[in-house]
Amino acid sequence: MQYVSTRAAASAASQSPQQFSDILLGGLAPDGGLYLPTEYPQVTGAELDAWRKLSYAELAFEILKKFATDIPEADLKALTAKTYTADVYRNAREGEAAADITPLRVLEESKGKKLVLQALSNGPTLAFKDMAMQLLGNLFEYALAKKDAELNIFGATSGDTGSAAEYAMRGKKGIRVFMLSPHKKMSAFQTAQMFSLQDPNILNIAVEGVFDDCQDMVKAVSNDLPFKAKQKIGTVNSINWARVVAQVVYYFRGYLAATTSNDQKVSFTVPSGNFGNICAGHIARMMGLPIAKLVAATNENDVLDEFFRTGVYRVRKSAETYHTSSPSMDISKASNFERFIYDLVGRDAERTRALFTKVETHGGFDLSGYPGSDGDEFTKVAQYGFKSGKSTHQDRLDTIRDVADDYGIVIDTHTADGIKVARENLEPGVTMIVLETALAAKFNETILEALGEDAERPAGFENIEALPQRFVVMSSDVAKMKDYIATNTGL
Numbered sequence: 001m002q003y004v005s006t007r008a009a010a011s012a013a014s015q016s017p018q019q020f021s022d023i024l025l026g027g028l029a030p031d032g033g034l035y036l037p038t039e040y041p042q043v044t045g046a047e048l049d050a051w052r053k054l055s056y057a058e059l060a061f062e063i064l065k066k067f068a069t070d071i072p073e074a075d076l077k078a079l080t081a082k083t084y085t086a087d088v089y090r091n092a093r094e095g096e097a098a099a100d101i102t103p104l105r106v107l108e109e110s111k112g113k114k115l116v117l118q119a120l121s122n123g124p125t126l127a128f129k130d131m132a133m134q135l136l137g138n139l140f141e142y143a144l145a146k147k148d149a150e151l152n153i154f155g156a157t158s159g160d161t162g163s164a165a166e167y168a169m170r171g172k173k174g175i176r177v178f179m180l181s182p183h184k185k186m187s188a189f190q191t192a193q194m195f196s197l198q199d200p201n202i203l204n205i206a207v208e209g210v211f212d213d214c215q216d217m218v219k220a221v222s223n224d225l226p227f228k229a230k231q232k233i234g235t236v237n238s239i240n241w242a243r244v245v246a247q248v249v250y251y252f253r254g255y256l257a258a259t260t261s262n263d264q265k266v267s268f269t270v271p272s273g274n275f276g277n278i279c280a281g282h283i284a285r286m287m288g289l290p291i292a293k294l295v296a297a298t299n300e301n302d303v304l305d306e307f308f309r310t311g312v313y314r315v316r317k318s319a320e321t322y323h324t325s326s327p328s329m330d331i332s333k334a335s336n337f338e339r340f341i342y343d344l345v346g347r348d349a350e351r352t353r354a355l356f357t358k359v360e361t362h363g364g365f366d367l368s369g370y371p372g373s374d375g376d377e378f379t380k381v382a383q384y385g386f387k388s389g390k391s392t393h394q395d396r397l398d399t400i401r402d403v404a405d406d407y408g409i410v411i412d413t414h415t416a417d418g419i420k421v422a423r424e425n426l427e428p429g430v431t432m433i434v435l436e437t438a439l440a441a442k443f444n445e446t447i448l449e450a451l452g453e454d455a456e457r458p459a460g461f462e463n464i465e466a467l468p469q470r471f472v473v474m475s476s477d478v479a480k481m482k483d484y485i486a487t488n489t490g491l
C-alpha cells in the first residue's frame with residue numbers, strides 16, 4: 001500500500017509514493033497536502049462475515065494490515081493486541097462486558113427507527129481520541145526502536161488532545177512530550193489529568209497567556225527548521241494518517257455489532273470539529289462497509305454544516321470562532337477536510353491544491369455550481385452519503401436532560417450535539433449509530449447546568465484534583481522555550 005499527497009503534481013517525478021512507516025511520524029506532506037493511500041483497500045462480504053466473531057484487537061489487526069503493508073504482520077498483531085485491552089479501555093459503566101472495547105447501547109427503537117450509542121470514551125482520558133492515540137503511542141515506540149531514533153513531540157492543547165497524547169506516550173522509550181497549555185485556563189479536571197502525570201518523559205508547560213499564544217509558540221519553534229531537526233521535533237495532530245486509520249476500526253466494529261447480515265445498512269452521526277473522526281467513516285465506507293449516511297454534527301461553529309448544506313466552504317477567523325460548551329468542536333477550519341475534497345473532486349491533486357490555496361488566500365471555496373462558483377461537485381456530495389446538522393448550547397442542555405430522563409444515562413456535551421442531529425436524520429430500517437466522543441465527567445459545568453447535579457466520575461478519577469502536579473510555568477517567550485527544550489533533550 002502506497003501513499004500520495006492530496007496535492008502531489010501528477011506528472012512530476014517528485015511524486016514519490018510513500019509507505020505507511022514513512023508517513024507514520026510526520027504530519028503534512030512537504031507540498032502542504034495530506035497523505036492518502038493511492039487506492040482504498042476493499043473489504044469483501046466474506047471478510048465482513050469472518051470479522052463478526054473477532055475481538056476488537058483482532059479486528060484492528062485485520063484492518064491495519066491492509067494499510068500498513070510494510071510492517072511485518074506478527075509485529076502489527078502484537079501492537080494491536082497490546083493496545084486494545086480491557087485494562088487500557090477499562091469500561092467506565094456498569095452492565096457492559098468489560099472486554100468489549102466500544103460497546104453499543106440501544107437508546108430508542110420504535111416504528112422501525114433505531115438509535116444506538118457507541119461508547120468510544122473508555123480509554124485513559126475519557127474521550128474518543130484515546131482510541132487512536134493509544135495505538136499511535138505503541139506504533140511510534142516500535143518505529144523509533146527499529147531506527148534507533150528518538151522523537152520529541154511538541155504541541156499545544158486546550159484540553160483533550162494534549163491529555164490523550166500524554167497518556168499514550170507516557171513511559172514510551174525514545175519519546176518525550178513537551179505540551180503547552182494556557183496557564184490556569186483549562187478546567188480543574190483537565191489540568192489535573194495532565195499535570196498529575198509524573199513520568200519523566202512528559203513535560204507540561206503552562207504558558208502565561210491564552211491557547212493562541214501557546215499555538216503561536218509552537219509555530220515559531222517549528223518554523224526554525226534547523227532547531228526542529230536538531231531537536232528531533234514532531235507532532236501528533238489530527239491529520240496524522242495513522243490516527244485516521246485507527247479510527248476506521250470502530251466504524252467496522254459498530255456496524256458488525258449493530259447488524260446480523262451484510263445486506264443491512266447503518267448510518268453514523270459524528271460530533272465533528274477537525275473532520276478527523278468522520279473522515280475515518282468516509283474511508284470505511286469507501287472500503288465497502290455498508291454505511292447509508294454519514295452525518296456530521298457541529299455546534300455553533302458550523303463550517304462543516306454550512307458546506308454540507310450549501311457547497312460553500314468558508315473558514316472562520318478567530319474572532320468568529322465561538323467558545324462553546326462543546327469546546328473540542330470549536331474549530332474554524334477543519335484540518336482533515338482536504339482528504340474528503342480530494343475524493344470528491346475525483347482525486348485531482350491540481351484541483352485540490354487550487355481549492356485549498358484559495359482557502360489560504362480567500363478564506364474558502366464554493367462548489368455549489370452557481371454562477372461564479374469554483375465548481376459544481378456539491379451535486380456529488382450525496383453519493384458519498386454525507387449529511388449534516390447543527391446544535392446550540394440550548395440544544396445541548398435539552399438533549400442532556402431528555403437523554404437522562406428517557407434512557408437514564410448522562411451524556412457529555414459533544415455527544416449531545418450528535419444525538420440532537422442524529423434524531424433529525426433517523427430513517428426506518430436503518431440503525432443510526434451515534435459516536436460518543438467523551439464522558440460527561442469531563443464537561444461537568446454544563447451537566448450541572450442541565451441537570452442540577454454533578455456528572456458521575458468513573459472509578460479512579462474521584463480525587464484527581466488532589467494529586468500532586470508536575471509542571472513549569474513560562475511566559476510566552478520563544479527563546480526561553482527553545483532553551484527549555486534543549487536542556488531537557490540534551491541535544
Ligand SMILES: *Cc1c(COP(=O)(O)O)cnc(C)c1O
Nearest residue numbers: 272273274275276277328437438
Ligand atoms: C476532538 C473531539 C471532537 C471532534 O473530532 P474531530 O475528529 O476533530 O472532528 C469531538 N468531541 C470530542 C469530545 C473531541 O475530543
